[in-house]
Amino acid sequence: MENDFINITNEDLEKLSLEELADLKIELDDLVSKVNDMLKTCDDILNKDN
Amino acid sequence: MATIEELNKDYSKENNILKKLTSPGGLKDKITQFQADLDLAVKDFKEKKKKKEYALSRNDRATADMLEKDLETIRKNVLDLRDKIQKASDFLANQQKIVDEKFEELSKDPEIKQKLDSILYKKYDRKKKAELNKKQQLETIKQIVDAHPNIQKWLKGIEGYEKSIRKCDKIIDKYKATPPSTPEEQKDLSDAIDEKNHSTKSLADRRSDLVDYFAKNHPEIDKNILENIHSYGNIDRQIAGCEKSINNYDKAMDNLSVAKDTNVVNQTSPSSLAPVPAQKPSWFHPIQRLKYSINEWRARRTQNIEPNPIEPNASAKSTFLEDVKLSKDEYNSEIVQKYLNEQYQENLHKVARQKGNDSNERGE
Known part of the structure; x- marks a missing residue:
């Protein structure tokens, strides 16, 4: 999966404006939060007691 | 020497990280797809589980066993999905770490x-x-x-x-x-x-x-x-x-x-966005409600203010009460009493100033 998508390097970030950097941070934070929620839902299903 | 097109191409290449993340087929899209798959699996799981419980309640062991097999299949699918989500999560956490480190580095300069x-x-x-x-x-x-x-x-x-x-x-x-x-x-x-x-x-x-x-x-x-x-x-x-x-x-x-910078708050109230009606949260505290009422009353009063000074009298209190419809307890509360006193003092000053102006005019 890593190869299919972005792979941010520090050099890439150097070239971003503060606005672009902020956009990237917010988008990443949103996705991380979403993905963590999904993992929790999966674990709830996989927990046989549920 | 690089042409403008080449420079532009380089610039776009270097600045399209966010686009790659959010473009169709990008990671964000994949995650949306995972979410949709998971939602369906959760729904199926809940339905089958309810049916299994119903079958068990009727001692229908055969149906319950068949449904348990279905539940196992869903669990297996969810496990596969979880692997994919975990990979996305690890990848995103790594990217997030790089960006957060950049933020920390930049934040060392207070101005930045x-x-x-x-x-x-x-x-x-x-x-x-x-x-x-x-x-x-x-x-x-x-x-x-x-x-x-x-x-x-x-x-x-x-x-x-x-x-x-x-x-x-x-x-x-x-x-x-x-x-x-x-x-x-x-x-x-x-x-x-x-x-x-x-x-x-x-x-x-x-x-x-x-x-x-x-x-x-x-x-x-x-x-x-x-x-x-x-x-x-x-x-x-x-x-x-x-x-x-x-x-x-x-x-x-x-x-x-x-x-807490009110300037920023004021700047960031975009009127261009679709209007969202102001909602008073359910926890709207009585004192906040009171302050809210007083502010509203003040705003209305400022709009309708009479050009001539008003003699301080009890009518100021009754207008206030009529306007904000305070309960007895609210009326006797410290904040309302303080406000009424302020109004009273303010009116006294106004009258005194007006009288002073009138005598000056007569003296001229």
Whole structure:
């Protein structure tokens, strides 16, 4: 999966404006939060007691 | 020497990280797809589990065992899905770490930190307003759906056709990896392609019914929101998602150094966004309600202020009471009494000033 998508390097970030950097941070934070929620839902299903 | 086109190409290449993340087929899209798959699995799981419990309550062991097998299949699918989500999570956590480190590095300079916080605050504020607006529209959609059985049918149809398309896609993908070798497998593939075509057309029809109905009867509802509703239950899940995002943005804003800077707050109240009616939260504290009433009363009073000074008398109190409709306890509260005293003193000063002006005019 890593190869299919972005792979941010520090050099890439150097070239971003503060606005672009902020956009990237917010988008990443949103996705991380979403993905963590999904993992929790999966674990709830996989927990046989549920 | 590089041409402008080359420079532009380089610039775009270096600045398209976010685009790559959010473009169609990008990671964000994949995650949305995972979410949809997971939602379906959760729904199936809950339904089958209820049926199994019902079967057990009737001592129908055979049905219960069959449903348990179905539940195991769903668990297996969820486990596969979880692997994919975990990979996305690890990858994103790594990317997030790199970006956060950059933020830390930049934030060492107080001036840049201030600027960054200010930018983030504005962006969070804008996103929060957009989520509030989306939540409000979803709630309106839900009310409308609840009142219209036909729309419920369309949503049921959308859910069913999407499910059918997913099922067919799995079969088609399977034969892409290993082409069908027996007549049964060829028929299996051919049936899946036919069913997918039929479901895709029917899905488009139901979606169009839904969008057209709202366009005609509720044009204020955003078409994009309607196009992203996958079932009736999906509306509630999206509302919960909006609430979660709003909370996340609130927390993120609270952690910024500019959180209490009223200038930033004023700058970040974009009037261009779709209007969201001001909502008084349920925890609206009595004292805050009182302050709110007093401010409103003050605003109205300023608009309707008489050009001539008013003699301080008891009528000021009764006007106030009539306007804000205070209870006895509220009237006797410290804040109201303080306010009334201030008004009284202010009026006394006004009268004194006016009298002074009048005598000066007469003296001239």
